[in-house]
Amino acid sequence: MASLKTVLYLGVCLSAWVITSAEENIPKADNVRWVSVDFKTVLHWTIEPSNYTYTVYYAGKEDNWRQTFNCIQMSATECDLSNDVKMNNTYNVKIQTVPANEYDDYGDDLAEYPDSYSPPFNPFRETNISAVKFTVAAVDENRVNVTITDPLSGIHEGEKQLSLRDILKSELKYKISYYKFGSTRKRDFISNSSTAEVSQLDSGQSYCFMVAAFIPTRPKISQHGAWSAQWCTPGDESSLGAWVGAVVILLTVLVIIVLVTVLCCKCCRQKNLSQSSTPV
Numbered sequence: 474m475a476s477l478k479t480v481l482y483l484g485v486c487l488s489a490w491v492i493t494s495a496e497e498n499i500p501k502a503d504n505v506r507w508v509s510v511d512f513k514t515v516l517h518w519t520i521e522p523s524n525y526t527y528t529v530y531y532a533g534k535e536d537n538w539r540q541t542f543n544c545i546q547m548s549a550t551e552c553d554l555s556n557d558v559k560m561n562n563t564y565n566v567k568i569q570t571v572p573a574n575e576y577d578d579y580g581d582d583l584a585e586y587p588d589s590y591s592p593p594f595n596p597f598r599e600t601n602i603s604a605v606k607f608t609v610a611a612v613d614e615n616r617v618n619v620t621i622t623d624p625l626s627g628i629h630e631g632e633k634q635l636s637l638r639d640i641l642k643s644e645l646k647y648k649i650s651y652y653k654f655g656s657t658r659k660r661d662f663i664s665n666s667s668t669a670e671v672s673q674l675d676s677g678q679s680y681c682f683m684v685a686a687f688i689p690t691r692p693k694i695s696q697h698g699a700w701s702a703q704w705c706t707p708g709d710e711s712s713l714g715a716w717v718g719a720v721v722i723l724l725t726v727l728v729i730i731v732l733v734t735v736l737c738c739k740c741c742r743q744k745n746l747s748q749s750s751t752p753v
């Protein structure tokens with residue numbers, strides 16, 4: 474009886490050991506993180522080299538887990554979820570380890586393989602917004618028109634690549650920051666649309682403009698997109714500069730013409746001389 478007990482006990486220990494050690498040996502995805510710019514949303518993770526593959530599941534709040542077509546039993550370590558996580562919702566992702574030779578119709582037995590979870594992510598609140606492109610055109614001496622190109626997003630609807638305006642609609646505003654050239658005082662102007670008129674500028678002065686997407690409905694920390702490069706309008710001073718530049722260029726061209734003419738003449742004369750001195 475005692476020996477039976479020992480055998481049983483040993484058996485239990487052994488199976489417990491087999492189960493735990495098997496679990497320890499199955500690798501998990503690590504460092505699961507989101508990288509998202511303009512609603513192009515890619516999940517990244519790291520893995521140890523092994524014979525296992527990874528399947529990605531995503532779910533919005535209170536949704537069921539769903540697979541995404543491109544990220545099933547993969548050995549790559551990133552998954553583009555742009556077209557899956559695109560609503561104003563908080564998404565979670567789990568990455569499940571799957572043996573490389575497992576067939577698609579796996580069921581409950583997969584429950585024994587480990588999952589890794591992503592931090593929650595809401596693209597509407599967290600996708601980074603890149604710098605925008607814009608132009609500035611004078612309307613009159615004191616006003617300019619700023620025309621901004623709405624950036625394209627990573628989300629497609631059928632054939633169409635949506636712009637940030639298509640997705641964020643009236644939540645998307647732009648902050649236009651400008652200053653008089655040589656002055657440190659910056660002024661901000663918030664525009665609801667992609668074109669804006671900035672007025673009350675001093676005539677004859679150069680002004681510099683910068684633009685960033687601005688989403689006031691977001692948490693403070695992620696309200697601003699990246700700032701664009703500066704665009705400066707010419708003032709009177711720089712038109713004087715342009716005039717001086719033109720004169721310098723003209724003078725240079727003139728000097729070159731004169732030099733070339735002189736050199737050519739010299740050449741011709743020498744050629745003539747050498748021809749006439751050749752004995753016939």
Ligand SMILES: *[C@@H]1O[C@H](CO)[C@@H](O)[C@H](O)[C@H]1NC(C)=O
Pocket residue numbers: 507508509510599600601
């Ligand atoms: C957004 O940009 C910041 C700064 O570069 C970065 O730390 C953060 O991870 C980015 N967020 C996403 C979701 O890509």
